[in-house]
Amino acid sequence: MGKRKIMSMFMTLLFIAALIAGCTGNSTNSSKESSPSDEGTSPNQNAAGSYPDYSQGFSEKVTMEIPVYERAFEGWNVTDNYYTRWIQKEFGDKYNIEVKFTPIARTNEVTTYQQLLAAGKAPDIIFHYDMPQALAYYGEGVMQELDWKEIEHYAPTYWSNMSETIQQYGVVDGKNTFFFGKRPDLNNYGNFVNIIRKDWVEKVGMKVEDLTSLEKYNEMLMKWKEAGIGVAGAGLTRNVFNYSYGFRDWPTDPKVHALYADLSVADFTTTATEGWLRNLSYQYHNGLIDKEFYLRDDDNKLKAEFVAGNTGTYGLYITNNTDVFEATLKNNPGAEFAVIPPGTGVPEGNVPQGRADWTFGLIMGINHESTAEERAAVWMYLEWMSQPENLMFLQNGVEGENYTLDSDGLPVKDPDFKGESVLSQNNNKDYWALITEAPTFETPELTLKANKNNWTPAGYEQIVEDMIKYRQEIKPYQIQDPLFTVVLEKVNEYKADLNNLFQELYLDIVLAPEDQFDAKYEAAKQKFLDAGYQEILDEKQKAIDAGQFR
Known part of the structure; x- marks a missing residue:
């Protein structure tokens, strides 16, 4: 390269991608700008069928660099x-x-x-x-x-x-x-699962299926604390902002969803965020979650706490060769595991909303x-x-x-x-x-069977069965992000700064004494709005009023 x-310098984005693409006549016959090839060859200089023939390989070695997640x-x-x-x-x-x-x-x-x-x-x-x-x-x-x-x-x-x-x-x-x-349809084929120490749940006289709401979940965590068993796992929230779904109203108002749902910018000023923050503050000050959650900023740190037996919950992409169960059992020979029901993150009266892919x-x-x-x-x-x-x-x-x-x-x-x-x-x-x-394979049934083979560690078939069952249960409450048909320049302008500011503000609110919550949150909301969020909301609202979203 x-x-x-x-x-x-940021170019102006006219986000018509996907939204108008099918209607704009942009087909394979569209004109193209020049490729930045060192030889100055641009794709539109080639008539159909006249592209260079590399079927026998390149005459001179080409270096191709492919990204791979670490x-x-x-x-x-x-x-x-x-x-x-x-x-x-x-x-x-x-x-x-x-x-x-x-x-x-x-x-x-x-x-x-x-x-x-x-x-x-x-x-x-x-x-x-x-x-x-x-x-x-x-x-x-x-x-x-x-x-x-x-x-x-x-x-x-x-x-x-x-x-x-x-x-x-x-x-x-x-x-x-x-x-x-x-x-593929990841409501059938997704493999992210939240697990819980089943033995801990039962040790305090409850069953995993009792965890039907956030209130029940917090009740169980309090019993863990009183019994001296341990706490729930928790990590630093940053970069991806889907934390408030369980606190949002249902059914969803499409215009409200379009205004506030954004993976790259936190919906910091909403009542849903307030509910999430109040619960996190409650859990922190009552010793129900990892006291140093703000230091758990990657998966390895969260996993280490679970494996060590310090925390009783952990989320992972499960595969048949995952080592989390085996590693936990080495430190905690009597450990048993189950899938956390989706209602545990949802206050009573709400539904387990989530982001659809x-x-x-x-x-x-x-x-x-x-x-x-x-x-x-x-x-x-x-x-x-x-x-x-x-x-x-x-x-x-x-x-x-x-x-x-x-x-x-x-x-x-x-x-x-x-x-x-x-x-x-x-x-x-x-x-x-x-x-x-x-x-994927020839039929949906074979595809599901094959993926279950890939996901299921020996002896943990029930984990995968429950994961699939819960995914089907919450499917009606999954909603896709809005797509705007106009530029949202303010999002690109402010999102990095707001990401950093969110971390500062939410930790200040949660870690402060509980009696300071209201004052801290009100001041933080204004600071967040003044830092660019108000401009983002105004820009989105203008597009929403014009019907420029779906």
């Missing part, structure tokens, strides 16, 4: 392992491509990307799971315009699978900008410094990974070692396998998520 200096899995090197070497051998060597993997800190990915971009060392793909941040990258001018026909030429299988999504959601300001990973997974763009050859290499990589045999290998490993096939032809992993081809703790997802968020 070139190392040209990155412009820091989750700090113990003993796992995200940039150099059995599978990165396999990718190089099977794909890179075949096409004369050097495949490099760039680690992106999962808990601090925006900062990581910003640093890499500023240094001219960002990978060829720039990705994020949330559209507002993807648009922010676009607004910084760090993504190049794409040619849909070029993708189709070099990645016909990938294009066939994703073209509808790409053409519907991938156009920004009339420019072909984003491509996507597939997201879009139909796409990773949102991706091509680095504006990538050459035409590097861009073509990315399309070829997506095509190669889209082949079922390659996806199968990345998701499951070596047949007969990592897994065997059951009577339905589905992979069943050996959870005790520790050989050279051992998978990462999330089944290598951070490599194949460029293609899909979950393995």
